[in-house]
Amino acid sequence: MFAIFALFLFSIVFASDKNNVNRTDLKCTGYAIHNVSLSGYYPVFGTDDKRNHLDDRGKELKTLQDYLDGRARYVTVAGNLKSGISYGTNICIEKLNEQFGRQILLQVCNYIIEQKDKLEWISASKLEVTPEQIKAKYEAYYYTEAEVFSGCNLKLIRSDKVTQDLTDQHCQNIIEAESKHSDLIPAKYEGGLKIWECTFDLGQYILEKEIELKDKLVMDLGCGAGVIGLLSLRKNATVHFQDYNAEVLKSVTIPNVVLNFYGTIITTKCEFYAGDWASLATLLDESKKYDYIFTSETIYNPDNHKKLYKIFKRRLKADGVVFVAGKTYYFGVGGGMRQFENLILKDGCFDVKSVWRSQDGD
């Protein structure tokens, strides 16, 4: 199989400098704690909801970028409850100090509950769009209209309104995510309500490189709001939208298509899939393979890397291209571009190319 596999590298570069290893000012003092999981935070884009930025006691969360830019005295981290580390404890990690060539002060201000062992992923399924969904009308306050990419205006459902509605409808996954001030709860809610920043870079790249999408079959894999799929529809592609959460597809992705396109486009040129990537590859029609698979901000969890790769291998046309937009490293979650790239290179099935990168993480 031959295909160009394109990578986007974005955000802070975690360059390890071997000269730093012996610097005494980077050493840690205090007592050692072993086998602890700590998670950092990443700024949430697309929401001004202050609750997303507060810790368990209502104190503002501080990101690594805040610290590096001098806006914070420490980086907020969440610790696992089993570790017994109390709220407010200062943490020092020599490896982290060495990577940045300076002391990085971390402070435990939130708790996470270890869930890895008991994750139950929802199986993939196809969602049929109902006539009511196609005919739906949305009040002006419920969406925004903006030039999302140069020369490309889109109407987009407001994530804060949907979050509120889903909370009112007692959608447990969203309530849980909200109560934990969390963007993601693995296998429950995977962050699709918000628009993540690499989407903007990927869309701009598609436009600038004038990637020909007319009459192509495109997958917006892990679509969330579906911005890349919407752009592809504008370029006359047929688009399959996929998100883990059916709630996201029903309350954001499908409405976004309805807001921007006529009903016939939805019925003839769109399909929607919910559920886990592991079972998606086998659910999709074997005879249909994709010209392009676009996937933005989906490589944060290393446990999902093989699932994603399986979809690429089974569902991409022989001359197809996958575009992966993601960050070099997802601090606190563990995934990242290099790790994912290594997995693909190891298998030797795809050509891998890095086509665009930025060091601007804001």
Ligand SMILES: C[S@@+](CC[C@H](N)C(=O)[O-])C[C@H]1O[C@@H](n2cnc3c(N)ncnc32)[C@H](O)[C@@H]1O
């Ligand atoms: C961080 S969001 C990114 C959304 C969107 N691509 C963007 O850039 O704004 C991650 C996306 O991957 C999907 N996702 C994550 N893990 C998944 C899994 N195991 N199976 C299926 N979809 C998954 C989520 O539903 C969500 O759409």
